[in-house]
Amino acid sequence: MAATDYDDITYEVCEQIATIRLNRPEARNGYTLRMSDELEDALQRADRDDDVRVVVLTGAGGDFSVGADLSGGGFDVSEADEASGQEHWQEPAGRCSRTIHLMNTPVIAAIRGAAVGGGLTITLSCDFRLAATDSRFGFVFARRGIYPEGASVWYLPRLVGVTKASDWMISGRVFGADEALASGLLTSVHEPHEVEEAAHALARDIRDTTAPVSVAVIRAMLARLSGGSSPFPAHEVDSALIRNLATNADAIEGVRSFLEKRPPTFPGTVSRDLPSSLPWADQPTHTPD
Incomplete structure (x- = not known):
């Protein structure tokens, strides 16, 4: 898959920093199976390239991602019916978080607006999460009658402790950037127009000094x-x-x-x-x- 083949994301390398952008702003970057495929490909592409020192993962428009695209009225898990068999099927957000977990290249998530459900769990294996003051977060699975994905029940307690993970996951409530920062979910918080540049500044520092x-x-x-x-x-x-x-x-x-x-x-x-x-x-x- 060439970089120009991507539909739901964009991929750009500039001065040894790869920027991967969720690119469905009209759908608030709702997560799709195609986006999952493209993210896995782009992340592995960056990790195989010795000239890429850092990856910045962000979203186009005002939101990072509102999670699974529900515009079809439900959840698209059609890949589970393919010939490979259900026992080998991996849910889409987990494929992204697993890929990041196994990478050699550090990944910085730059978050604006909503990061909810799978749009949040895909960031938990990143090394840094920088967010905007307008960011809103939620592990809303219980409120949709579904289950956590992205291996988030493993990542989240390691980041914020079991007490806070239980609060957020069992209640499914939405919370803001200040609470996320105080709980250890975020590295730092910035004004909305500054968060992506802050992520790239961090990427340049890693590139130049490590x-x-x-x-x-x-x-x-x-x-x-x-x-x-x-x-x-x-x-x-x-x-x-x-x-x-x-x-x-x-x-x-x-x-x-x-x-x-x-x-x-x-x-x-x-x-x-x-x-x-x-x-x-x-x-x-x-x-x-």
Whole structure:
């Protein structure tokens, strides 16, 4: 799928930052099966490209996404009837959150207006969520007689704790940016016309000051190790990584640039230089081209 083939999103790379935009503003970016397919493709495209250092995920128009497109009077789960069988079917929002979770590239969500249901759960695996003062959030599943998706019952308590996750999910109430920020759901809040630029400013800072291999490893460690019942598996991974720092080209450049008081130029690339000692090094993260 070429970038020009997208219908429900847009994809643009500029100065090593990929901007993926939900692009159904006339439907307040209602989430569709086609949008799910295109998001999965675009996110994996960005992650395979060593020239893309950060992804910004945002929406066209005044809203990020109002969740599943209900204009047809119900929920489109037609893919469950395909020949692959229902046991292999993955719900659309979860496919997006899973793809982000497995990426090496950091993802910043820039949210304006409504982010509700699947339009919110797809952001929970992002590394940062920046929102506008006019943003409204809701895990409204119980009020629609349906169930949480996007693996949100796993992500949300890790972000805000079980008490707040229960409050939001069981009541299904809609809440504002101040409550979301105070509860730990958001990284920061900005004026509506400033939120996307704030996301790109953060992306540029990551691009200019961090090593892509280090970011990829740290991101994976947080996703895979931070929820363990013991710190010792993380310590084992730490030890295997630190043991080889003396000959690590990125580490050498990081120290040298610090001592020379200049911006770093890290030589490592994710496609070539991820440490082989990582326990998950042989696990696939992308579907084949």
